[in-house]
Amino acid sequence: MEQNEVILQMVDICKAFDGNQALDHVNFELGAREIHGLLGGNGAGKTTLMNVLYGLYKQDSGDILLKGKKLRIASPRDAIRNGIGMVHQHFLQINNWSVVQNVVLGSSVQNKWTMNLAPEVAKLQKLCDRFAIDIDLQVEVGELPMGTRQKVEILKALYRGVDILILDEPTTNLTPQEVDALFVSLKVMVDEGLSIVFITHKLREVLSVCDRITLLRNGKNVTCMPRSEANEETLVRGMVGEDLNVKDSVIFSKEIREGTKIDEVVTPVLEVKGLRHVTEQGIERLKDVTFSIHPGEIFGIAGVAGNGQLELAETLVGVQSKAGGTIKYNGRELNMVTAELLQQGLTYIPEDRLGDGYLPKVNVAQNLILGAQHKQPYSKNGFIDWRKVFEASWEMIKEYNIKTSGPKDTAANLSGGNIQRVMIARAFSHVGDSLMLAHCPTRGLDIPSMDFVYKKLLARKMQGYATLLISEDLDELLLLCDRIGVMYRGELVGILHRSQFDKYEIGRMMSGVKS
Amino acid sequence: MSKANQTPENKFSVRKLLSHPVMSYLLAILAAFVASGIFIALMGYDPFKAFQTILVTSFRTPNGFIQTLLKWVPLTLLALAFTVPYATMKFNIGGEGQLLMGAIGATIAGILLKGLPPILMVPAVLLAGTLAGAIWGFIPGWLLYRYKINEILTTVLLNFVTFALVNYIATEVYPNPEVGHPTTIRIATEGWLPMLVDNPPLHSGLILMVMVAIGVYAFTNRSTRGYELVATGANPRAAGVFGINVPVMFMMGLVIGGALAGLAGGIEVAGIQHHLIEGMHSNFKILGIIIGLIAKGSSLAVPFVAFFIAVMEVGASAMQRTLNIPIEMVYIVEALILLFVLLVDVVRRK
Numbered sequence: 056m057e058q059n060e061v062i063l064q065m066v067d068i069c070k071a072f073d074g075n076q077a078l079d080h081v082n083f084e085l086g087a088r089e090i091h092g093l094l095g096g097n098g099a100g101k102t103t104l105m106n107v108l109y110g111l112y113k114q115d116s117g118d119i120l121l122k123g124k125k126l127r128i129a130s131p132r133d134a135i136r137n138g139i140g141m142v143h144q145h146f147l148q149i150n151n152w153s154v155v156q157n158v159v160l161g162s163s164v165q166n167k168w169t170m171n172l173a174p175e176v177a178k179l180q181k182l183c184d185r186f187a188i189d190i191d192l193q194v195e196v197g198e199l200p201m202g203t204r205q206k207v208e209i210l211k212a213l214y215r216g217v218d219i220l221i222l223d224e225p226t227t228n229l230t231p232q233e234v235d236a237l238f239v240s241l242k243v244m245v246d247e248g249l250s251i252v253f254i255t256h257k258l259r260e261v262l263s264v265c266d267r268i269t270l271l272r273n274g275k276n277v278t279c280m281p282r283s284e285a286n287e288e289t290l291v292r293g294m295v296g297e298d299l300n301v302k303d304s305v306i307f308s309k310e311i312r313e314g315t316k317i318d319e320v321v322t323p324v325l326e327v328k329g330l331r332h333v334t335e336q337g338i339e340r341l342k343d344v345t346f347s348i349h350p351g352e353i354f355g356i357a358g359v360a361g362n363g364q365l366e367l368a369e370t371l372v373g374v375q376s377k378a379g380g381t382i383k384y385n386g387r388e389l390n391m392v393t394a395e396l397l398q399q400g401l402t403y404i405p406e407d408r409l410g411d412g413y414l415p416k417v418n419v420a421q422n423l424i425l426g427a428q429h430k431q432p433y434s435k436n437g438f439i440d441w442r443k444v445f446e447a448s449w450e451m452i453k454e455y456n457i458k459t460s461g462p463k464d465t466a467a468n469l470s471g472g473n474i475q476r477v478m479i480a481r482a483f484s485h486v487g488d489s490l491m492l493a494h495c496p497t498r499g500l501d502i503p504s505m506d507f508v509y510k511k512l513l514a515r516k517m518q519g520y521a522t523l524l525i526s527e528d529l530d531e532l533l534l535l536c537d538r539i540g541v542m543y544r545g546e547l548v549g550i551l552h553r554s555q556f557d558k559y560e561i562g563r564m565m566s567g568v569k570s
Numbered sequence: 571m572s573k574a575n576q577t578p579e580n581k582f583s584v585r586k587l588l589s590h591p592v593m594s595y596l597l598a599i600l601a602a603f604v605a606s607g608i609f610i611a612l613m614g615y616d617p618f619k620a621f622q623t624i625l626v627t628s629f630r631t632p633n634g635f636i637q638t639l640l641k642w643v644p645l646t647l648l649a650l651a652f653t654v655p656y657a658t659m660k661f662n663i664g665g666e667g668q669l670l671m672g673a674i675g676a677t678i679a680g681i682l683l684k685g686l687p688p689i690l691m692v693p694a695v696l697l698a699g700t701l702a703g704a705i706w707g708f709i710p711g712w713l714l715y716r717y718k719i720n721e722i723l724t725t726v727l728l729n730f731v732t733f734a735l736v737n738y739i740a741t742e743v744y745p746n747p748e749v750g751h752p753t754t755i756r757i758a759t760e761g762w763l764p765m766l767v768d769n770p771p772l773h774s775g776l777i778l779m780v781m782v783a784i785g786v787y788a789f790t791n792r793s794t795r796g797y798e799l800v801a802t803g804a805n806p807r808a809a810g811v812f813g814i815n816v817p818v819m820f821m822m823g824l825v826i827g828g829a830l831a832g833l834a835g836g837i838e839v840a841g842i843q844h845h846l847i848e849g850m851h852s853n854f855k856i857l858g859i860i861i862g863l864i865a866k867g868s869s870l871a872v873p874f875v876a877f878f879i880a881v882m883e884v885g886a887s888a889m890q891r892t893l894n895i896p897i898e899m900v901y902i903v904e905a906l907i908l909l910f911v912l913l914v915d916v917v918r919r920k
Contacts, residue, residue, distance in 0.1 A: 374811050397813040411811045414804035425801060426812035434794045441792070 062087045062250060063108075063139075063219060068117035070103060075470075077103045078114070079274045085219065090241055090251045092265030094258070096294055096501040098472055100274040101254045102144075105221045108252075109141040110134040140212030141221040148204060150197030155179060157196050158211050182213050187243045200566060201359050202233030206240070220244070221252040226260060228359050228527065231562035238264045256502075257530070258290055272296055295502045305509035305534065306502065313553065315352050315516070315537045322386040323347035324490050324521035325371075330380035332366045332545075340366040342545045344380070348490070348521045353512060355536030356525040359565055363545035364525045365406060368494045371523070372396060372403050385489065397426050402482045406494035406525070412478050413466065420448040420462035423481050430485070447484070455480040456504070471499045483511050491515065494525045509535060529561060543567045595864075598910035606903045615895050623892060624885030624900065633770045634884060640772065640842065641853075641880035642873075643779040644669070647834035648858025649865065649872045650786050654830065655707075655721075655823035656867045657790055659803040662827040664710065664725030665858040666851045667732035668703040671828075672835025674732075674739055675702025677846040680757025680839065681744055691760040696778075696836045703832015704825050706732070711821035711828075721824060740848050752848035763841040773841035780873075782833065786826075787869045799823060831858070857883075857904075864908050879904060 063085040070078040078100045085091050093101045106112045108119060110128040119126045121137055128134050134141070148157050155172050158179060176192055183190060188206050196204055205225060212220055226234045241251055241264060253265055261268050261282075268285050270277040270293045277293040291307055325348040332341035340363050348354040358364055369375040371382065373396055382389045384399065397403075403426075405411035414422050424433050424444055432443045448462035457476045459469055469477065475498060482491060493512070497505040512535055515522055526532050532539050533556055540550045541564035548564045551557075607617035628638040648665045655662040662668075679698030683691060710724035740752035763773040790796040801809045802819040810816045843850060861879055865871035886900035 369811075372811070395813075403811070405808075405811055410805075410807055412808050414801055414808060416804045417800060421797065421801065421804075424797075425808070428794050428797050428801075437795065438788075438793050439797055 060087050062122050064120040065108065066118045066120065068104060068107060069115045070107060070112060071115055077274050081271065081276055083269055085250050085252060087250055088245050088248060089266045090245055090253055090264055092261035092268040093252055093254045094261050094268055094290065094294065095271040096256055097499055098501055099271040101271055102223055105141060105223065105252060105254060108139060109221060135215050135217060138216065138218045140215060140217030142208040142212060142223065142225060144224040144227055146208050148196045148207065151195055153195055154190055154192045154207050157207055158214050162215055179210065179214060182210065186213060186247055187240055201228040202236065218248065219250050223254045230359065230565040231558045258287055270294065304506045305513060306506050317349045317352065321350060323349045324385060326383040328381045330370060330382065331378040332370050332375060333378040340545050341370065344547050346540050346547060346550060348523055350521055351516055351519040352537045353516050353522045353524055353535050355532035355539040356542055357529055357532050357539050357561055357565060358542035360527050362542045364542060368492055368525055371492060372401065400489045402485055402491045404478050404482045404493040404496045408474050408478050413474055415467040417466060418463050419459050419466050420444050422466050422477055423448050423451055425481065427485055451480040451484055472501065475499045476504065479508055489520055491522045493522060495527060497531065529558065541565055594914040595911065598907055598914050601910045602903055602906035605906055606899065610895065610899060615893060620889055620893055620895055623889040624882055627885040627888040628881040636767065636770045636772045638880045638884045639776055641883050642877050643775050644834040644838055644854055645857055645861060645880055646779055646783055646873050646876040647830050648854055649861035649876050650783065650869060651827040651831035652859050652862035653865065653867045653869050653872055654786065654790065655827040656862060657799045657803045658819050658823040660820050660823055661722045662725050662824060663722055663859065664728050665831045666854065667729035668706045668828045668831030669835040669854065670732040670736050670851050671706040672699035672703040672832030673839045673846050673850060674735060675699045675832065676836035676839040677754055677757055680761035681755065684758040686760060688760045691758065692763060692840065695757065695761040695840045696833065699836020699839065700829045700833045703835060704829035707824040707828015711824035715817045715821045736846060736848055740846055754846040756845045757839065761840055762844060775837035775841040783873050790869050860904060860908055864911050
């Protein structure tokens with residue numbers, strides 16, 4: 056790709072949060088009609104940098120130059136006025152409004168007293184035709200699949216007349232097919248004159264769609280190169296730095312692992328039959344879910360977020376009650392409350408770590424023993440042996456590289472990634488637990504930490520323990536699981552064995568096509 | 571171990587100073603004294619004399635000191651009655667009512683069980699008080715558990731029920747017609763708490779209170795159940811996901827709180843009043859809550875804060891007697907201390 060005229064420059068941007076340098080003299084430039092990949096692991100500063108550009112944060116120092124002119128952006132409104140739009144990873148839409156209503160919301164529609172949307176519909180239709188976006192504008196957004204809802208967000212930005220579009224991890228909740236479709240529309244947009252910043256932590260995505268790649272690590276520029284010069288090897292090295300030995304890593308391993316052969320004679324650790332769950336409002340969230348997990352197996356649940364994964368996890372651990380079906384744990388039928396299950400060797404890594412797994416006001420040690428407070432050696436005769444707890448906590452802090460001043464540190468002082476490490480440490484430290492239920496266990500972790508978790512999961516498997524891994528990251532599931540069940544609208548549409556793994560097949564199932 | 575928490579050398583020494591808990595208290599007390607001192611001066615009194623009276627009366631005479639100890643006992647128990655449920659983030663505003671229930675229970679036991687030897691009678695009286703208080707904590711706890719009714723509302727409303735109940739018992743059930751004020755007849759002398767010092771009188775409830783305070787501390791900070799109580803308060807949802815029976819924890823907190831306040835009422839009856847008297851709670855009002863909040867819910871800090879407040883309360887009466895400064899001034903000082911303690915927290919966070 057020939058070098059285009061540069062339309063946007065960010066020069067020497069610095070930003071610190073509570074003394075933590077999130078961006079350290081970062082430079083970034085965007086050419087006209089360019090898809091520029093902003094690559095880096097969690098905490099690299101990608102989103103922070105773009106939030107500065109979009110006016111959500113104010114930089115401590117450094118300049119933003121738009122077409123050579125210095126620009127002060129104080130709010131997203133300023134950013135949009137200057138033609139900069141951003142689509143966030145987790146966006147907010149009003150479910151029972153139509154696409155048009157959602158798009159128009161918050162913009163300065165001329166006829167705001169009559170709310171006559173016909174001219175806006177015409178305008179949007181034109182935009183859709185021009186950028187090859189295929190959406191029915193009158194449909195309620197709540198009924199749309201994730202990929203289309205994301206197009207609504209992109210349409211929002213286009214409607215506001217932006218010419219620079221920032222997409223923050225746009226592929227997180229998409230099936231592989233939707234990802235491909237997104238990439239096609241990005242190309243069309245660029246041909247139509249837009250410039251796009253594509254934030255991601257996935258190498259393959261930048262290599263397949265971006266014209267240029269800027270790589271950040273720990274809030275610093277590592278490199279910037281055109282795609283023609285980039286290869287996986289250099290990018291991996293740049294992303295993880297020296298913290299990870301790429302050769303022994305699970306993530307970058309080239310070795311092909313076979314799925315565990317399941318011995319049908321052995322009782323499964325977990326056997327779920329016809330499981331149903333109905334919410335208090337009478338909505339059926341789990342429909343006839345049937346699967347089993349055998350010793351030494353990692354069973355994955357794939358699916359776009361919100362298709363019943365949370366309900367499955369919570370019904371299994373007893374937080375929500377089931378409306379029908381049976382759950383057998385080590386051959387015994389269960390109707391247990393959570394406390395008993397925990398006693399019996401279940402460990403749980405909840406998806407919503409802050410809401411469901413963390414006690415911010417107490418100290419780190421108290422967090423590390425949550426759920427194990429009745430177990431030896433922490434508890435004796437109804438009293439907690441704090442000395443033992445602190446010793447164990449120090450070990451966990453070291454092994455899991457939790458960044459904290461010690462077990463007595465207030466838990467609220469920890470950052471998101473470190474909170475996730477606490478969740479991981481807690482779950483993996485109770486040895487001999489026969490079943491682990493991990494829901495998005497690597498969310499918010501950087502690549503070396505992710506790799507560490509993967510190693511731990513595989514080690515469990517080698518020791519013959521069973522794991523249920525629910526994840527939104529399909530690559531993670533493909534890497535680790537022996538079998539993958541795909542969920543769609545509360546149903547398990549199909550279960551694939553490792554030998555049958557195929558990204559696109561799983562993608563089809565994620566959008567409801569039965570195998 | 572990665573040395574992660576390398577706090578950058580603090581630029582502001584004030585903040586560093588504030589970060590020490592004892593320092594932050596001293597500063598809050600100082601600020602409260604200065605602020606209220608200005609008012610005392612504006613009212614035309616000598617603030618230095620006033621504060622001297624407030625702080626020194628307790629330590630000048632044996633009588634003053636014993637008065638202080640006698641105040642310290644119920645204040646500590648009432649504050650613990652607030653902090654134990656507060657560990658689960660439930661607010662027991664009904665300490666007064668629970669204290670009165672404890673007094674009612676102790677009085678009734680002391681009247682009905684006449685004739686038992688003191689070795690049985692004293693524990694029975696105190697136990698009756700504790701149980702009555704516990705029931706008064708159980709009712710809001712159960713309403714919360716079963717119907718999710720807000721405990722702040724129920725504990726406050728139950729206070730009014732007890733005021734009426736005290737009146738009824740003191741005028742209709744066991745009235746003492748010789749006294750002009752609604753008062754019951756005396757409990758049997760076998761139910762009186764043994765004395766530690768006869769003159770001025772100091773009852774052995776003091777020792778009991780110290781033991782109970784240690785017990786509460788051990789329970790909340792060392793026991794597994796106490797851990798679950800604290801975990802529930804820190805994040806009820808997460809505690810529930812990890813197997814703690816959260817509604818039961820809420821109820822347990824309120825029941826223990828009620829029992830502690832009930833014990834305070836029992837000790838008041840068995841140690842000091844020897845009968846139930848209308849308005850006997852007015853010496854304590856909501857001081858239990860204020861102490862609990864100044865102590866920031868720490869059951870370790872409660873006895874110390876309670877002692878300080880007891881000193882101020884005893885000093886306040888002396889101040890009114892000798893300097894004619896209204897006793898309410900001390901309530902203002904106490905409220906200001908609480909405000910400044912909270913303010914110091916805010917400043918420290920900034």
